[in-house]
Amino acid sequence: MGGVSLGILGVTTAGGEALAAARREAERLRGAGAELIVALVSGDRRLARDVREATNARLVVQGGLGRADALPPTRDGSGWVVHGGRQGQGVLVVDLHRPTSEGEAVDLSAWSVEVSAEALDDEIAGLERQLAGWRAEGRSGPAVERQAARLDAMRAERAALRPPRFPDAGPAFEARWIALDAQAPKDEGVGRRLRALDRRINAHNERAFADRSPPPVPEGDAAYVGSTTCGSCHAAAYEWWRSTPHGRAYATLEDLDKEFHLDCVGCHVTGYEQPGGATVTWNLEGALEDVGCETCHGPGSRHVAAPTAEVPPVETPESLCVTCHNEEHSTAFVYAGYRAMLRGPGHGLPPAGSP
Numbered sequence: 001m002g003g004v005s006l007g008i009l010g011v012t013t014a015g016g017e018a019l020a021a022a023r024r025e026a027e028r029l030r031g032a033g034a035e036l037i038v039a040l041v042s043g044d045r046r047l048a049r050d051v052r053e054a055t056n057a058r059l060v061v062q063g064g065l066g067r068a069d070a071l072p073p074t075r076d077g078s079g080w081v082v083h084g085g086r087q088g089q090g091v092l093v094v095d096l097h098r099p100t101s102e103g104e105a106v107d108l109s110a111w112s113v114e115v116s117a118e119a120l121d122d123e124i125a126g127l128e129r130q131l132a133g134w135r136a137e138g139r140s141g142p143a144v145e146r147q148a149a150r151l152d153a154m155r156a157e158r159a160a161l162r163p164p165r166f167p168d169a170g171p172a173f174e175a176r177w178i179a180l181d182a183q184a185p186k187d188e189g190v191g192r193r194l195r196a197l198d199r200r201i202n203a204h205n206e207r208a209f210a211d212r213s214p215p216p217v218p219e220g221d222a223a224y225v226g227s228t229t230c231g232s233c234h235a236a237a238y239e240w241w242r243s244t245p246h247g248r249a250y251a252t253l254e255d256l257d258k259e260f261h262l263d264c265v266g267c268h269v270t271g272y273e274q275p276g277g278a279t280v281t282w283n284l285e286g287a288l289e290d291v292g293c294e295t296c297h298g299p300g301s302r303h304v305a306a307p308t309a310e311v312p313p314v315e316t317p318e319s320l321c322v323t324c325h326n327e328e329h330s331t332a333f334v335y336a337g338y339r340a341m342l343r344g345p346g347h348g349l350p351p352a353g354s355p
């Protein structure tokens with residue numbers, strides 16, 4: 001890159017063995033001509049710092065599930081650690097200027113300044129509140145003056161806050177994070193590769209978890225029977241449900257080659273990892289695919305065996321919905337509005353065609 005050889009390595013597990021392997025890999029890369037090492041780490045901040053130290057990387061990019069938000073660069077020894085966010089929610093772009101291994105790299109990121117500014121603004125607001133309270137109480141004296149002086153200093157620091165000047169010599173870098181929302185432009189090449197990766201993960205998990213069965217149903221408790229069994233008596237409700245997104249939720253994943261992805265399947269099937277419920281591979285031969293009847297009305301074997309003696313609950317609290325309709329996966333969720341959409345012909349309304 002720009003005439004400089006970059007060595008890139010990745011670490012996905014913690015522990016001494018992984019660090020030793022990372023150290024060896026960094027040495028191998030340097031031996032092969034890499035002038036700068038960039039390390040990718042799936043794990044927590046501690047691991048990111050350990051890897052940086054073990055490899056003497058200039059830049060460590062941390063990801064993984066431990067933290068949702070991307071974080072601007074923080075200095076660590078002779079390098080920097082950046083957090084890239086998780087689950088493909090964004091792209092971290094790092095521009096390296098004069099990327100030599102000599103000298104300390106200067107962080108030119110506006111992002112770092114923004115985050116520092118937010119922290120300072122919070123502190124300033126807190127101090128302003130404290131001083132206003134003291135003045136309202138009529139307090140004065142050296143303690144008040146000291147805090148007032150601290151506030152002035154902080155305001156001056158805030159006013160002066162901006163990225164450092166581009167250095168006359170030596171390395172510098174800028175990091176920024178770009179959200180990949182629905183409006184983000186698509187790249188065909190990246191899309192193809194991600195799709196191929198998704199297929200590989202699907203094929204791998206289907207084999208690796210082939211024997212994954214759910215916890216057993218405790219003696220006497222109701223077991224899951226699957227929506228088709230419910231449909232044998234509640235035909236109109238079943239037909240309506242099939243026409244709704246809940247009744248197609250598994251196909252949504254199949255269309256994306258993600259029905260065996262551990263990050264996805266849990267909310268697109270029925271009774272995931274519950275006693276007798278679906279697992280990543282096991283779903284009563286398809287009967288527990290989709291967000292089925294028993295998601296909301298509970299496992300139904302006892303009701304099926306004695307329909308009038310064991311009547312399942314009808315009302316579904318918001319707390320159930322938000323186990324799946326959370327902020328990450330259902331941004332538009334409002335209980336009353338979504339709950340109203342669960343009423344359809346044969347399901348809370350007279351079946352189609354009835355007077």
Ligand code: HEC
Binds near residue numbers: 307
């Ligand atoms: C063998 C036929 C049969 C099957 C199979 C069946 N049900 Fe029922 N279901 C009934 C009957 C009959 C009632 C009415 C019971 C009553 O009110 O006394 C009922 C009532 C209900 C009610 C309560 C309705 C209300 O107004 O209180 C719900 C909810 C329900 N069933 C859901 C299910 C679900 C979910 C399944 C699948 C697990 C299922 N049913 C399978 C026959 C069946």
Ligand code: HEC
Binds near residue numbers: 245250266317322339
């Ligand atoms: C097991 C997870 C799960 C639970 C629990 C759940 N849902 Fe859903 N819901 C989904 C999924 C997944 C989809 C999208 C399916 C698809 O399109 O593939 C969805 C879609 C919907 C939709 C369609 C939204 C649209 O824009 O058309 C409504 C309405 C809805 N859910 C309401 C509810 C309500 C109300 C509750 C609670 C009573 C609830 N859901 C409980 C997983 C769940």
Ligand code: HEC
Binds near residue numbers: 264265267325
């Ligand atoms: C925490 C539960 C949860 C997980 C995990 C989850 N989903 Fe969903 N998914 C939902 C819910 C809820 C909806 C419905 C959102 C709405 O309409 O408000 C949904 C909707 C969708 C839709 C939109 C359907 C449409 O066409 O509008 C797609 C596509 C989807 N999910 C795919 C995935 C994929 C791929 C994964 C794994 C990366 C995944 N989901 C993981 C709960 C989840």
Ligand code: HEC
Binds near residue numbers: 291
């Ligand atoms: C996402 C949650 C959810 C799913 C999935 C769901 N239901 Fe319901 N069900 C409800 C709610 C909420 C009501 C109350 C509707 C109303 O009257 O406003 C209800 C009402 C009912 C009733 C009583 C009202 C009536 O019209 O008889 C029956 C029976 C029933 N559901 C059966 C089923 C069956 C069978 C399925 C699957 C084919 C199913 N439900 C899927 C939430 C759900």
